[in-house]
Amino acid sequence: MTLYPYRHPAPFKSKLEYSYAPYQGGPLFDGYFAFREESCLFLSRFLQEKLAQDFLCLDALAQAEFLMFDKMINNSSCAKEFKLPNLSYTPSKKCFENLVPGSIFNTRDILVSLFCAHFGLIEHGGRFDVLLLKQIAKKLEVFQRLAPEYSLEFRAVQEKYDATICYALLGLLSLWQFREDGEFRHLNTCLKVGDLLSSIRDEKCLDLSSAILSWALLREEMADTQLLREGCSR
């Protein structure tokens, strides 16, 4: 089996070289699935330690309907179940309208808003949401990292890139975009986010929310990759 070559030696710091990647066929897929499984196991162990209450134990989590993303739409309780931070946060659409050049916004807040909009928990910003997601995805694709805050011109405010939850949210949003419109550029972003999250082995980079979302992302991403792989081999 090929060792999956796209592991970040130092997540949030290193940048992987994706140009001119060789065709490796089956061994690359085997390496990818093994790496993702290994990462899910690491996240599972982390979660098992963190989740004291029985109703949120990992087995229940795996079976729970709220991880079946298609069923989450219009289910207003799902966000509460996810225990996302700042879910009481008022969606920031109006805040954006009031922003003036030089303003700063929080990446996590935007992604949480987009996440909630996806499930109909808040009003969808339409084209505005698409543009925001596009800008954040661009940051990830070009720099392979996300800053916790950006100026209105989308310039990183500080040189700190370890907000794991931002990556997990972006990965999930990209995956759902792919499922909606079938555009592989969204899955591309998701896979790059997946490489980064899978490379985390330091528990200090995780909290409950980011670990749940990362775990969910990796499982869902693997499911889509497996389906595509089966489609290619037919």
Place this chain on the structure above:
Amino acid sequence: MKTLSSMGLLFFPGIRALLYLQFLIENQWLPSVVVIQGENHLPQLLKKYPSSFWEQFRSYFDYQKDMDFYRREYGFETLQVSERDINSQELNSILCRRSEDHFIFSGGGIIRRELFRTGKTFIHTHPASLPSRRGSTCFYYDMLEGKSCAATTFVMRPELDEGNILAHKEFQVPRISPEWSDFYDLIFDPWMRAQVLALTLRNYVQTGSFLGRPQYPEDGHMHYIIHPILKNLAISKFLSD
């Protein structure tokens, strides 16, 4: 042979630039000048693959004809700059002194505004349909969708993959065996580009100008370097049995 007096070739040493030259010559055209950007790394690339690889695809790219061959055979003017970087000061100075209005771009980075200030027109061929697929490694996204691939020639502008579209053509993706999978990056991509460049120059020779249609970036999407998993899936769709 007809020398295109207002057309130069910025030769970024590699298969793409050689294919551009090959297609120009096949169409009986010679560039007024060829500016060679930096060292030629092609011999190392050729050695990286067995000769059977290059022989297999010789109908696309004749690996035995290098820049020295074309220069010897056709005697066009060449200039050498030391750096491969398209934005080098040396190249900029040369372009300022040259009389040619148009230069075919074959690589070496993203052209910065300073180079556009030379007043020259830069012609580039992108390996996908524009404006719908802007960005990098776009033909793999086409392959993923099981479609034909395409190339589009356009007049470069400081904004990435914008500027008037000059020609566009679609291509069937050849099926290959897994051991030759680098064919798509190394040969198929530049071969498509060279075909469409030739089409563009045919129009130019007939009309004496670059007649293009504007493109609007909002009509398309930016694509970033394809993830290796997606690239593998894309190639898998076109492997021969």
